[in-house]
Amino acid sequence: MLASRALVRGLQSGFWRRVSTSSSAWAAHTHDVDVIDCSVPQYNNRLDTPLPDIPFVRNLSAEQKKLKEKEKGPWTQLTKEEKLAIYRLTHELTFPEMKKGSKEWMTVLGGIFFFLGFTGLLVWWQRVFVYGDVPHTLSQEWVEKQTQRMIDMRVNPVHGFAHKWDYEKKQWK
């Protein structure tokens, strides 16, 4: 009880701390923020929007800045690694990476089966340990006597129960 209250308190202070941070500090982060500043353009990976609004990496280190300077010259002078680095500065994921998909569905399906199985265990336990005995009128002996009485009474003799009993041969048809 106390632990859960402390947990909630911790979550709340974390939330407010993030919101009170100035927007410029958070605009500089373009990866994995909990609270997104929607008043500035966001980076996004979309197949139908190949050129995103802002580059992925905003705060360039010194060597990244040097690379950007080199980009202003002829591109024939860039090595393949430099060209790839320039691409990765502006874009987080390539098209094939965007389209890749994940194995999450296996986890989801596995989780579903697991919890179905767990529910089955609960249902079995309930059947064995919670439910009392069935009424005595469902016992083998009682049902036999009941069936014999129904035959003697000719229950549903036209199309139903007694119709299926052969009274000559004293057996079911």
Place this chain on the structure above:
Amino acid sequence: MFRAALRLSVSGARSLTRSRPQYTASVAARSYSHGKQETDEEFDARWVTYFSKPDIDAWELRKGMNTLIGYDLVPEPKILEAALRACRRLDDLASAIRILEAVKDKAGPHKEIYPYVIQELQPTLSELGIPTPEELGIDKA
């Protein structure tokens, strides 16, 4: 003829087919019930002019490219060449590579379109030094 190879107008929507040029005149794209319909040549010319603006800015490049990719067609190589040259004017190699990736994605199941486009663009790519995604190894995830 090559334009016809790239476009087949089916129920007013632009889409592409597999077979090589059997089609004669290019057919207009949008099925307005009234008004003049823009021909393929006019569409291409409009977009080439857009990207050929000498002082195009980065926003216009992004807007143009994202809009063009939104259409139900693969852009003609001449439009793409103008866009790549615009990237050069803006010193933006990453966008140039991204445009090539987007073209391949737009072709969808029609696997012969992208090699054709690259073949048509090869002089420009070599001149400007733009690598294809395959050369950089980013065509596989």
